[in-house]
């Protein structure tokens with residue numbers, strides 16, 4: 675793998691496991707110098723950090739519960755105090771339990787889904803934009819989903835729809851700034867969130883998940899990438 679991101683810094687939310695861990699380690703392989711690992715606890719991030727450091731990059735663990743706005747602010751404060759990041763990989767998300775009908779979704783299902791998957795993502799992004807704009811370079815990747823016509827997971831699905839809408843609006847605001855925001859559907863993967871019946875092993879998210887980090891400076895914002903359509907993308 676060529677070191678196409680030499681010297682860049684990145685925050686990967688939800689990098690204690692699943693897609694986030696794979697992306698964080700792959701960013702180290704691509705030459706990122708510092709990667710901020712995030713999960714809800716320091717212990718959960720240690721293995722990701724170990725694998726990043728074994729590749730010669732620096733790993734900084736920043737725990738935060740994203741349903742708590744104060745912890746989202748604190749996460750942003752800690753990243754900004756370290757100089758901000760070039761790449762913000764908004765990967766962390768929750769999925770409420772399967773409900774047999776839309777009427778069975780609780781207020782908590784809706785609130786939790788939007789708090790973690792939308793509000794935390796938006797607040798973190800707006801806090802971390804300033805240094806990217808100053809440098810006139812940044813890549814923001816928002817994890818979305820191909821979930822469709824699944825009323826049993828309606829609050830999760832709607833939260834991803836909101837992420838899509840936010841990505842569109844943010845892309846318009848960032849046009850010409852050097853900061854490119856994209857969204858990525860990883861495909862249905864056998865992670866803790868995707869479950870054991872998913873179509874693909876977690877590793878199938880690579881290399882596609884890296885494509886929006888590697889966009890040329892004249893690429894349009896708001897693009898929708900599907901990792902499973904990018905399985906043959908060459909990183910060389």
Ligand SMILES: NC(=O)c1ccc[n+]([C@@H]2O[C@H](COP(=O)([O-])OP(=O)(O)OC[C@H]3O[C@@H](n4cnc5c(N)ncnc54)[C@H](OP(=O)(O)O)[C@@H]3O)[C@@H](O)[C@H]2O)c1
Nearest residue numbers: 688690692693713714740766767817862863865866867868
């Ligand atoms: N897997 C799929 O099939 C699939 C399909 C479409 C889209 N996606 C999207 O892909 C992304 C990654 O999913 P995944 O399958 O890798 O999920 P995962 O294996 O369940 O990992 C979720 C990550 O998010 C963190 N997280 C969960 N709840 C959190 C909270 N309340 N506060 C802070 N961090 C929290 C977890 O940290 P802890 O270790 O602390 O819990 C973990 O690092 C998500 O945005 C998901 O919606 C996944």
